[in-house]
Amino acid sequence: MLKLDHVVFSVRDADASLAFYRDVVGLPLIEAHEGEDWGDYPWLMMIFALAGGGEIVLVELRGAPAPDYGDLPKDARHYAMATDAVADLAEWRTKLRSVGVRFWEEDHGAQQSIYFEDPDGVVLEITAPPSCPRLDACDRAAGVVRRWLSGRSTQ
Numbered sequence: 001m002l003k004l005d006h007v008v009f010s011v012r013d014a015d016a017s018l019a020f021y022r023d024v025v026g027l028p029l030i031e032a033h034e035g036e037d038w039g040d041y042p043w044l045m046m047i048f049a050l051a052g053g054g055e056i057v058l059v060e061l062r063g064a065p066a067p068d069y070g071d072l073p074k075d076a077r078h079y080a081m082a083t084d085a086v087a088d089l090a091e092w093r094t095k096l097r098s099v100g101v102r103f104w105e106e107d108h109g110a111q112q113s114i115y116f117e118d119p120d121g122v123v124l125e126i127t128a129p130p131s132c133p134r135l136d137a138c139d140r141a142a143g144v145v146r147r148w149l150s151g152r153s154t155q
Contacts, residue, residue, distance in 0.1 A: 002081040002082065002083060002126070003054075003081060003082055003130070004054050004079075004080070004081055004082075005054060005055070005080040005081055005082035005125075005127055005130050005131050006047075006054060006055035006056065006057050006080045006131055007054075007055075007056055007057065007079055007080070008057040008058075008059060008075075008076065008077055008078050008079075008080070009056070009057070009058055009059070009077060010058075010059050010060075010061060010064075010072055010076050010077050011058045011059065011060050012060070013060070014044050014046065014058070014060040014145070014148060014149060015149055017046070017058050017060070018046060018058075018145060021046075021048050021056065021058065022048070025048075027048035027049060027050065027056065028048065028049050028135060028138060029046055029047070029048055029138060029141050029142060029145065030047055030048065030049045030055075030133045030134060030135055030137055030138060030141060031046075031047040031133075031134070031137050031140075031141045032044065032045060032046050032047065032140075032141040032142070032144035032145050032148075033045045033047075033144065034144055034147070034148050038059075038061060038073055038076065039061065039072065039073030039076065041061035041062055041063055041064050041073075042061075042062040042063070043059055043060065043061050043062065043076075044059070044060045044062075044144070044145065044148040045057060045058070045059050046058045046059075046141070046145060047133070047141070049133040049135065053130060053131065053132065053133065054131075055131055055133060059076050059077075060148075061073075061076060074117070074121070074123050075115060075123055075125075077123065078115065078122075078123035078124060078125050079122065079123070079124055079125070080113070080124075080125035080126075080127050081124070081125070081126055081127070082126070082127050082128060082129070082130035082131065083126060083127075083128045083129075083130075084128065084129060084130065085128055085129065086112045086128045086129065087128075088128055089105075089112060089114055089126065089128055092114050092126050093114065096114070096116055101116050101117075102116065102117075103115060103116040104116075108127075110129075111127050111128065111129065111131070112127070112128055113125050113126065113127040113128075114126045114127075
């Protein structure tokens, strides 16, 4: 049986989104990453913990077009569910192939993922093993976000 692992939303203003999810919603920022090329855009990813081990992930793609989500990298917005073991992904490969659903896979180091689209183009992910938020990483995540907001980016 699958459980929700994380949900990813593309955002236009990382500063406003950070304030909303952290201060209004009350979610701890547990991790942040940044890079120079996600679909040709510099990016910031902010990961917030949910009770029960799930996450909400917000991604700002600097310089991306206004909210026409068809123009963004399709995996910048997706819904992820988790299975307990990487070996379980073999069943998903078989199932998706048997019904003619195209998919792609990504190696995220500690996790392996299969991605595919629903009939409306919504990207779904099956990942294994489930994410495990680390609250001890809060200070590092806050530093990444501060650098992003000040306009400085590191590799």
